[in-house]
Amino acid sequence: TVVIVADRPDPRWIPPSGSEILWWVKEADPEEVSLVLSLRFGWVVRQEQPLDRVREALHRIRSRDLGSDGWLRQMIHLATLDELLRPILARAMGLSAARGGAIWIRQEESFFQRCGAGFPEAPVGFSEAEALVEAGEAFFLCPREKLGLLRLVEPRAPQDTFLGWIKEVDDLLVKAWNLEQSRNLSYRDDLTVAYNRRCLEVELPQAIRSASVRGESVALLFLDVDNLKELNSQFGHPTGSRVISTVALEAKQIIRNLDRLYRYGGDEFCIIIPGSTAPVAAKIGERLINALVKSPLQVGKARVEVSISVGVASFPADADGADHLLEKADRALLKAKASGKGCVMLADETRNLDR
Known part of the structure; x- marks a missing residue:
């Protein structure tokens, strides 16, 4: 058994060998505990607890006691x-x-x-x-x-x-x-049943921490419906709502189960793509643009084409944190809008990715 004394549990300190770890830490939140215990079996004990508690933890580790007071239940x-x-x-x-x-x-x-x-x-x-x-x-x-x-x-x-x-x-x-x-x-967003901005603000930092620990990339798509204001003026807000719902529905059909779709607000959406670089994630944006082009809405006798612009950024290639990643994807979206709309733009590029 390896004993690690630290301020917080950190997977970077897990040694390459050894079967169990006793973490004796000052603080630990549920996500940190979950992460280190998923990587190596052990026990997390706060330093404010008496030494008897540490000895008890060592005893339970060695006896593989995983019952009602076992290691998992030490998590909040x-x-x-x-x-x-x-x-x-x-x-x-x-x-x-x-x-x-x-x-x-x-x-x-x-x-x-x-x-x-x-x-x-x-x-x-x-x-x-x-x-x-x-x-x-x-x-x-x-x-x-x-x-x-x-x-x-x-x-x-x-x-x-x-x-x-x-x-x-x-x-x-x-x-x-x-x-x-x-x-x-x-x-959840009431209109689209996609996750909402509040959920994104919670889950994007989590996705980045997870990618960092695993040495992987995570991509963020920031997309916006083109000309929604004009559609609302011409056909009414119910049609605008149909357009937003259509974008969400098509996106859900294209992304994987582990990807997450969020309605950021108004006519804007975000998609987290774990384990993906920006160029790979851009292909998802292109597929979504093409799917929407093939699915115009019928409003009375008029056919309403649905168009979106997409900005893509990834961690760690383009950003070093959640806010930075969101900012880089948003800037890429603005470039896509300025490039004629209906296209995908990468954070590290100024060229249009033709569909």
């Missing part, structure tokens, strides 16, 4: 669902000796992949999920509520080895799932 109960899923998947893979795995979370009558790899990202229907569980190829998280679906790649340990432990965290998952549902109500 208001941790987000994603912050809980990463260490749960990591621990399930470790206990089962699986080569990989993924977790899906239920939304209405389907399950959507939220973390992990090794399986297709496509949503899993409820009946398909039940068939996978019955065949022993998947396992329900919170079986009574059927909130999640766990799949492992070639698990080599008996099911009881990891399923018994997963039951110990059912109540945490239920609380996090309920919290997410309530947050979604305040984080």
